[in-house]
Amino acid sequence: QVQLVESGGGLVQAGGSLRLSCAASGSIFRPNAMGWYRQAPGKQRELVARITDIGTTSYPDSVKGRFTISRDNAKNTVYLQMNSLKPEDTAVYYCNAWVVGTTTAYWGQGTQVTVSS
Secondary structure (H helix, E strand, C coil), X not given: CCEXXXXXXXXXXXXXXXXXXXXXXXCCCCCEEEEEEEECCCCCCEEEEEEECCCCEECCCCCCCXXXXXEEHHHCEEEEEECCCXXXXXXXXXXXXXXXXXXXXXXXXXXXXXXXX
16 A cells, blocks of 8 residues: 655745655556645645656646656655745645556645745
8 A cells, every 4th residue: 555645844934945755655556647736725626746757747837937846766755846935835735646547546644835925
């Protein structure tokens, strides 16, 4: 059974930076993609960044140029570097892993990111 454990959330002032980490225990079949979603109160969960196991990345316009996703396949870990944070980035951030071409997906427990103005 794959488990995802996030770390690195917290409180930061607008304009600041945070780095989230997500470590996966167990093996995830390939091809796969790992990513980060976020959910703010009263809003739907939305994709923040995704990276495939060969390093292809994708971002929505809302975070492009500010957030960078990376992964270390040897450590089964994915990172999210968040710069120039804005109050609207405040949300619970969830790590996700997905086996491409299947319905198999795993979720972390979430980590709170709060950006003060």
